[in-house]
Amino acid sequence: NSRRRRSAKLPPGPYPFPIIGNILHFGPNPHQTVTKLSKIYGPLMHLRLGSIDTIVASSPEMAKEILQTHHQAFPLRSNTAATRAFDHHATSVAFLPIGDQWRNLRKICKEHMFSNQRLQANEGLRQEKLQKLVQYIQECCVNGRTVDIGHAAVVTSLNLMSNTVLSVDSADYNTCQELEDIICRCMRVWGSPNLGDYFGFLGLFDPQGIKREAEFCVGKLLAMFDSIIDQRVEASRNSQARKTDLLEVLLEISDGNQAELTRNEMKHLFVDLFVAGVDTTSGTVEWVMTELLRNPHVMSKLKTEVRTVLGANKQIEESDISKLPYLQAVIKEAFRYHPSGPFITRVKDGNDLQIKKYVIPKNALILINIWATGRDPSIWPNPDSFEPERFLDTEIDVKGHHFELLPFGAGRRICPGMPLAYRMVHLIVASLVQNFDWKLEPGVAPEDVDLSEKLGISLHKAIPLKAVPTKP
Numbered sequence: 263n264s265r266r267r268r269s270a271k272l273p274p275g276p277y278p279f280p281i282i283g284n285i286l287h288f289g290p291n292p293h294q295t296v297t298k299l300s301k302i303y304g305p306l307m308h309l310r311l312g313s314i315d316t317i318v319a320s321s322p323e324m325a326k327e328i329l330q331t332h333h334q335a336f337p338l339r340s341n342t343a344a345t346r347a348f349d350h351h352a353t354s355v356a357f358l359p360i361g362d363q364w365r366n367l368r369k370i371c372k373e374h375m376f377s378n379q380r381l382q383a384n385e386g387l388r389q390e391k392l393q394k395l396v397q398y399i400q401e402c403c404v405n406g407r408t409v410d411i412g413h414a415a416v417v418t419s420l421n422l423m424s425n426t427v428l429s430v431d432s433a434d435y436n437t438c439q440e441l442e443d444i445i446c447r448c449m450r451v452w453g454s455p456n457l458g459d460y461f462g463f464l465g466l467f468d469p470q471g472i473k474r475e476a477e478f479c480v481g482k483l484l485a486m487f488d489s490i491i492d493q494r495v496e497a498s499r500n501s502q503a504r505k506t507d508l509l510e511v512l513l514e515i516s517d518g519n520q521a522e523l524t525r526n527e528m529k530h531l532f533v534d535l536f537v538a539g540v541d542t543t544s545g546t547v548e549w550v551m552t553e554l555l556r557n558p559h560v561m562s563k564l565k566t567e568v569r570t571v572l573g574a575n576k577q578i579e580e581s582d583i584s585k586l587p588y589l590q591a592v593i594k595e596a597f598r599y600h601p602s603g604p605f606i607t608r609v610k611d612g613n614d615l616q617i618k619k620y621v622i623p624k625n626a627l628i629l630i631n632i633w634a635t636g637r638d639p640s641i642w643p644n645p646d647s648f649e650p651e652r653f654l655d656t657e658i659d660v661k662g663h664h665f666e667l668l669p670f671g672a673g674r675r676i677c678p679g680m681p682l683a684y685r686m687v688h689l690i691v692a693s694l695v696q697n698f699d700w701k702l703e704p705g706v707a708p709e710d711v712d713l714s715e716k717l718g719i720s721l722h723k724a725i726p727l728k729a730v731p732t733k734p
């Protein structure tokens with residue numbers, strides 16, 4: 263009786279079938295299917311994924327209710343067979359519940375890794391790697407080669423990240439593919455549909471297989487980080503010279519106080535940073551370039567701004583970003599239309615909660631559908647048109663205060679890597695546009711560029727973008 267009373271107050275949603283619930287409503291691109299359903303059932307919708315109550319929020323107002331007004335009621339992230347591999351979830355800043363251990367790791371990220379001061383101090387490490395990207399594209403120009411933009415963006419994001427974090431060349435174009443391969447595998451397994459966690463009991467999915475693959479990838483990454491840390495500790499015994507990367511900062515913290523950061527936490531933090539940072543950053547770059555090639559007038563306006571402000575030869579520095587308002591608008595527009603994470607996820611604690619006239623059941627999985635919000639015509643005029651101009655005269659930013667644009671989330675769990683991600687995306691796009699003219703492959707017209715999406719750990723272009731660079 264009490265169950266019936268409660269379910270009467272659940273947000274509306276499609277009828278859940280026995281046992282499987284609403285699995286048939288989910289599909290390979292669930293952000294698209296639930297967006298269609300939300301148009302029928304409203305901005306707060308209830309689905310059942312197997313045995314799990316799932317609430318989909320798809321308006322800025324509902325996002326604010328969950329991420330700000332009632333944030334304390336949603337202290338958890340969902341975990342899957344893949345995130346539990348090597349007990350990653352028990353040490354990981356991305357998967358721990360809100361609590362002292364999570365707060366400590368967030369503090370280390372905010373104060374010691376991604377503060378303006380720290381990022382300024384290690385900008386040189388990124389500049390080196392940006393140069394590599396320009397050299398690589400230059401070679402493609404000379405050889406008349408087509409560039410796979412997504413792949414170049416993965417390698418470059420990995421290069422910028424690995425040098426910033428560890429001062430290693432591990433993802434260089436020609437050397438050591440190991441880190442790249444293993445991170446890409448790890449991203450695939452964490453991003454693969456984890457419906458097995460909800461429906462494994464039906465035998466339709468294979469969470470054990472996912473778990474084995476995740477154990478292999480996370481295990482390999484942890485071992486690689488272990489050996490890099492050992493080498494650094496050994497090297498600093500023999501040298502006075504201090505590096506400016508983030509590993510150095512973390513070693514200082516843990517040398518000072520083991521309780522503040524253990525070696526195990528450090529390794530799991532690196533796993534999080536690489537897995538959360540590379541795919542999202544590179545995916546965003548690929549979407550930006552896709553839209554620039556689909557919209558030649560936007561490309562031309564951006565080219566003019568970048569080449570006027572930077573000139574032909576000066577490599578962009580991070581302090582230049584603030585002088586490039588059109589570039590910033592282009593990237594915000596890409597975040598609106600192609601957010602890396604279409605869902606911001608939370609899990610409800612062990613009590614029911616009332617929002618508006620509806621009950622959010624205890625332990626419910628919450629999906630805040632920012633993909634839907636970014637395409638909502640009642641918020642954005644001409645939502646399907648790529649118009650960076652819409653951001654030129656507004657105060658709207660991506661820092662979690664404007665609930666209609668949340669590519670980095672909001673509230674206590676907002677992306678801690680945002681200051682680094684922001685720099686990397688602007689640097690990479692500006693360099694590609696400053697140094698090269700870009701054309702689609704022969705026979706492909708701008709309007710033919712495909713915008714199909716594939717949801718993995720982040721939302722990718724399903725068909726890789728290929729483009730031909732020339733020197734201006």
Ligand code: HEM
Binds near residue numbers: 355357534540671
């Ligand atoms: C364009 C690039 C990026 C985008 C769009 C992005 C987006 C996001 C989003 C939406 C979240 C969830 C926030 C929430 O739940 O409120 C998140 C979390 C996170 N991101 Fe990013 N991210 C990017 C790059 C990075 C980078 C470069 C790093 C690290 C170097 C990073 C590290 C993390 C971590 C550790 C979390 C988990 C935080 C927590 O649960 O407390 N991200 N990111």
